[in-house]
Amino acid sequence: MKNSARTRVGPKLGAFVAASALVLTGCGSATSGNGDKDADIAIGALVPLTGGGAEFGPRMERAIRIAVDEVNSAGGVNGSDLKLYVEDGQTEPDAAVRGAQKLINVNRVHALVGTWSSAVTLAVAPLAIQANVVQMNTSGANAITDLKDNNLVWRFQPPARLTGSAVANAAIRNNWKTAVAMARNDPSGTSTVESFKKDYEKLGGKVIKTITYAPNQSSYSTEVRDALAGGADFVFNSTYAPELAVMVKEAAASSSDVPWLAPGWAVNKAFIGAVGGSTADGTYAVDSAPNVEGQAYQTFQKNYQAKYDSDLDPSDTYVFSSYDMIVVLALAMTDCSCQSGPKLTDSIAKVTSPSGTEVTSFADGIKALKAGQDIDYQGASSNLDFDTNGDQVPSFGTYVVDSGKVTLKDSYQLK
Amino acid sequence: MINMLQHALDGLLEGGLIALAAIGISIVYAVQRFANVAQAGLMSVGAYSAYLFAAVGVGLAISVVLGIAMTAAVAVLVYLFAFRALSRGPRVTLLIASIGADLILRNLISAFYGTDIRGYTLTLPKHIDLGGLQIDVLGVALFTASLLVMALIWLILTRTSVGRDMRAVADLPDLARLVGISQTRVHVYAWTMVGSTAAVAGIAIALKSSLTPDLGWHALLAAFAAAILGGLGNIRGAALGGLLMGVAMALSTIWLSPTYKPALAFAVMTVALLVRPYGLLGRSVRV
Numbered sequence: 001m002k003n004s005a006r007t008r009v010g011p012k013l014g015a016f017v018a019a020s021a022l023v024l025t026g027c028g029s030a031t032s033g034n035g036d037k038d039a040d041i042a043i044g045a046l047v048p049l050t051g052g053g054a055e056f057g058p059r060m061e062r063a064i065r066i067a068v069d070e071v072n073s074a075g076g077v078n079g080s081d082l083k084l085y086v087e088d089g090q091t092e093p094d095a096a097v098r099g100a101q102k103l104i105n106v107n108r109v110h111a112l113v114g115t116w117s118s119a120v121t122l123a124v125a126p127l128a129i130q131a132n133v134v135q136m137n138t139s140g141a142n143a144i145t146d147l148k149d150n151n152l153v154w155r156f157q158p159p160a161r162l163t164g165s166a167v168a169n170a171a172i173r174n175n176w177k178t179a180v181a182m183a184r185n186d187p188s189g190t191s192t193v194e195s196f197k198k199d200y201e202k203l204g205g206k207v208i209k210t211i212t213y214a215p216n217q218s219s220y221s222t223e224v225r226d227a228l229a230g231g232a233d234f235v236f237n238s239t240y241a242p243e244l245a246v247m248v249k250e251a252a253a254s255s256s257d258v259p260w261l262a263p264g265w266a267v268n269k270a271f272i273g274a275v276g277g278s279t280a281d282g283t284y285a286v287d288s289a290p291n292v293e294g295q296a297y298q299t300f301q302k303n304y305q306a307k308y309d310s311d312l313d314p315s316d317t318y319v320f321s322s323y324d325m326i327v328v329l330a331l332a333m334t335d336c337s338c339q340s341g342p343k344l345t346d347s348i349a350k351v352t353s354p355s356g357t358e359v360t361s362f363a364d365g366i367k368a369l370k371a372g373q374d375i376d377y378q379g380a381s382s383n384l385d386f387d388t389n390g391d392q393v394p395s396f397g398t399y400v401v402d403s404g405k406v407t408l409k410d411s412y413q414l415k
Numbered sequence: 416m417i418n419m420l421q422h423a424l425d426g427l428l429e430g431g432l433i434a435l436a437a438i439g440i441s442i443v444y445a446v447q448r449f450a451n452v453a454q455a456g457l458m459s460v461g462a463y464s465a466y467l468f469a470a471v472g473v474g475l476a477i478s479v480v481l482g483i484a485m486t487a488a489v490a491v492l493v494y495l496f497a498f499r500a501l502s503r504g505p506r507v508t509l510l511i512a513s514i515g516a517d518l519i520l521r522n523l524i525s526a527f528y529g530t531d532i533r534g535y536t537l538t539l540p541k542h543i544d545l546g547g548l549q550i551d552v553l554g555v556a557l558f559t560a561s562l563l564v565m566a567l568i569w570l571i572l573t574r575t576s577v578g579r580d581m582r583a584v585a586d587l588p589d590l591a592r593l594v595g596i597s598q599t600r601v602h603v604y605a606w607t608m609v610g611s612t613a614a615v616a617g618i619a620i621a622l623k624s625s626l627t628p629d630l631g632w633h634a635l636l637a638a639f640a641a642a643i644l645g646g647l648g649n650i651r652g653a654a655l656g657g658l659l660m661g662v663a664m665a666l667s668t669i670w671l672s673p674t675y676k677p678a679l680a681f682a683v684m685t686v687a688l689l690v691r692p693y694g695l696l697g698r699s700v701r702v
Contacts, residue, residue: 052530185674213673216633218432218620221425221551222668242532246624253539254549274534274625 040083041076041339043068043326044103046124047114051091055269059312060114060138060322061086066303067326067362074363077333082326085109091116093123100124104131110339113325115139116318125153132340134348136325138318145389151345154328156321156381158288158394160188162414163263164195166396167236167286170261172203173410174398176233182211182223182247184239192238192263208232213243220247228256234284237262241271244283252279259284264315264399267406277404289397289411290320290381295360296327297380314408315399317381324379328352331365331377351375352384417547422665428554430661431561432623435616436631436638437645437653438565439609445585445648446605447502449509453493454613454638456520458631461486461614462621463524469535478535483614489520490610491603498606499599517632524628532625557619564615565654568608572650577604585648637664640680644687646697655695659683 045064048057065084072081085107087099096115103109104127111134115121118141125147128135135153137144140160147153158166171179181197183189190212197207209230213223224247227235235251235258237244244266251260264287272280291297292314300323304312312319332347333339350356351365356374359365368375377384385393397411436454443451465482469475497512540552572578583591584601592598613631620630641660645652660680667679687695 211673214675214677216629217676218624218630218634219425219429220673221429221554222422222665223673225421225425225549226668226673242625242627245532245534249539249623250551253551253553254542255544270531270533274532276534276536276538279539 040081041333042083042085042107042109043329044100044107044109044112045084045086045114045322046089046096046099046103046112046120047086047322048091048116048120049088051089053089053091053116056116056316056318057088057091059316059319060116062304062308063300063319063323064114064326066300066307067323067330070303071326071330071362074366077330078337082330089115089117089120089124091120093119096120097123097127100127104128104133109133110333111136111325111329113137113329114322118144121153122147125149128152134329134340134344136329138321145391149390150342151349151390154325154348154386154390155392156325156384157317157392158396158414159391161191161195162394162396163286164192164197164238165199166394166414167192167196167261167263168199168203168205169396169412169414170284170286170398170410171200171205171234171236173412174234176205176259178206178208178230178232180209180211180227180230180232180235181207182213182227182235182237182239184215184237184243185212186215189238193236196236196238215243217243218246219250221250223247224250224254227251228254228258232258234259234261237266239263239266241266241268241274245271245274248275248283249279261286263287264317264406267399267401272401272404272406280401281403283401284409285315285399285401285406286396287315287399288317288382289395289408290314290317291379291383291395292408292411294378294380294383296324296378299361300380313406314397315406320379320381324377324381324384327362327365327379328377328384330362331369331375334366335369335375349386351377352386354383354385419666419669421548422669423662424548425551425554426662426665427658428551428558428661429665430658431558432616432619432657433634433637433641433661434654434657435561435564435612435619436634437641437657438568438650439612439616440638440642441645441648441650441653442568442605442609442612444642445650446581446602447498447509448648449506449513450639450647451513451609452510452635453513453516453520454609455631455635456517457486457490457493457610457613458617458620458634459524459628460489460520460631461610461617462626462630463528463628464489464614465618466528466533466535466621466626475535475537479618482618483611486614486617487607487610490606490613493520494602494606499602502598502602521628521632528626528628530628532627534625535622537622553622557622561615561619564612568612568650571608577601581605636677637680640684644684644694646694649694649696652694652696659695 047060068082068084089096112128113136115137118139121137121139138157142161181193183193244262261284264285267285331351336343336347338344356376358378359375360378365375382395395413398409399406400409439454464485465478468478468481493516497516543550580596580601641656642653645656663683664676
């Protein structure tokens with residue numbers, strides 16, 4: 001019954017969409033008919049300005065604006081300027097879908113960049129795929145890898161499943177040979193600890209105790225005592241900020257000086273504020289790392305400082321990724337002289353593939369492209385090498401809280 | 416042995432806070448005969464009321480006192496707006512109203528402060544080593560504070576005319592009305608106590624962990640289990656139930672994964688009720 005109703009509505013809806021599209025394209029050609037310049041290329045940013053991602057969204061938008069300005073002042077994409085449309089995804093899938101529909105159907109964008117939460121990315125990706133629009137995100141969920149996306153979906157952050165092996169690598173690089181592994185009892189907590197144990201033992205480390213604990217308790221004194229009694233070189237705690245805050249406070253009150261390490265999403269500003277700067281100091285975090293040595297990182301930092309009069313922390317990885325999204329997109333569009341379709345997605349892979357000449361900005365990139373060279377854009381967020389699933393070959397960093405700030409201590413690529 | 420003693424001590428300190436929350440539940444049950452879910456929201460309100468003052472630079476001790484007063488006022492307002500009009504209705508209506516009140520309180524906090532964790536600025540005292548036993552100084556201080564609050568409540572209930580009226584309304588509400596005891600007045604006193612104890616419990620939990628709007632909600636299950644274990648409506652029972660619950664949960668981690676700690680609270684409660692269906696100190700009612 002439901003199905004037959006749908007099939008009857010389908011053609012009507014299709015006709016309506018087609019008609020609206022005709023009207024809109026009609027309008028489009030009317031406005032761009034002034035002749036002196038090629039039509040602008042519409043790009044949509046769907047960033048989390050409010051909701052759970054609000055800590056990052058506003059700066060992601062700024063980064064995207066800086067990149068758009070940079071592309072346009074270097075002459076644009078084969079003479080066309082990028083035109084940016086911004087919508088607030090609200091860190092809510094339904095709000096983000098409304099925003100994506102507006103960007104795709106009304107603003108006719110050629111790319112939808114800057115989605116942050118996995119739930120949002122998974123909700124808007126089907127719309128982008130259907131409209132043949134490139135989607136660029138900073139989300140972690142494994143399901144994004146498995147999307148049937150015609151190569152349209154590009155992930156600028158390492159998938160969350162790699163966090164466990166990144167922690168194992170961080171520990172070995174720190175010369176920590178024994179660990180107590182703690183997991184908040186939820187799918188992410190336990191699976192991260194599982195993958196950590198496997199890789200850590202492969203690299204020669206030894207997990208002397210694993211403690212899985214119930215979430216949301218007001219006290220973890222027995223768990224913390226248990227963890228510290230083991231005499232391990234460090235405690236890895238796969239958890240979120242609230243539980244980590246309780247445990248780090250309890251550990252600080254004990255006489256132990258065993259370091260604690262947690263995923264980057266737990267060691268955030270709220271965690272440091274709640275625990276208090278001096279108590280949080282010395283807490284380690286593992287997260288994806290920006291390309292701090294690279295020219296793109298330094299130029300972008302300088303431009304950001306000049307335009308907004310504030311500094312970015314290396315741990316603001318989503319912000320650096322957002323900047324790179326626009327640069328990669330503009331380079332690829334320049335390379336293929338196109339704005340959509342398989343030619344564009346092939347070019348995205350091409351301008352980031354390690355076989356080309358390394359370039360660190362849009363201006364350098366187009367110069368090399370005009371000289372007939374293949375290029376490899378080295379981004380602000382990472383060297384930006386993608387695998388065939390459109391996932392990034394990850395570069396991770398070990399961070400430590402120092403004087404109440406999360407600072408980068410060491411970075412490395414996962415092999 | 417020392418390990419077991421350590422766990423028992425940790426549990427006892429934690430149990431003091433569970434007891435405080437359980438007492439709030441039992442007071443409401445004693446005078447109004449319903450399970451007050453809004454206890455959770457009031458605990459969160461307590462923690463955030465103190466934070467409200469602490470965050471603008473008021474000293475922690477004064478912030479705590481102001482926070483307790485503010486939470487008591489909120490509790491009385493909740494009573495006046497929600498539970499007074501319903502107090503003659505079926506108990507399930509009151510229960511559902513308390514779920515609603517709890518949601519409103521917690522969401523109001525989220526609206527003002529967001530859901531990110533926050534904390535008071537307090538340098539944590541180091542543990543003291545006592546013959547191999549680690550004494551958690553903050554835990555002992557908070558435990559002592561909760562014992563004092565419990566003693567105060569006990570004094571009010573047994574030694575003052577307010578307490579006498581409250582017991583009268585709790586035991587024989589109709590007779591109490593006949594002799595001229597105002598039910599609303601007694602309820603306002605009761606809710607003042609509920610708000611104050613909830614605030615102390617909430618602030619203590621926040622000092623040990625951190626502030627989130629759901630702080631009270633996460634503590635609610637153990638508190639309910641403790642109140643039921645002690646015999647719903649019985650204040651001494653709630654205190655005893657809370658302490659036992661804390662010790663049992665901590666001791667269990669010697670043999671069981673700490674994952675099962677919350678479930679253990681209910682196992683203890685179930686077993687105890689099989690032996691004593693009216694709770695540890697509850698009275699059996701002859702029909």
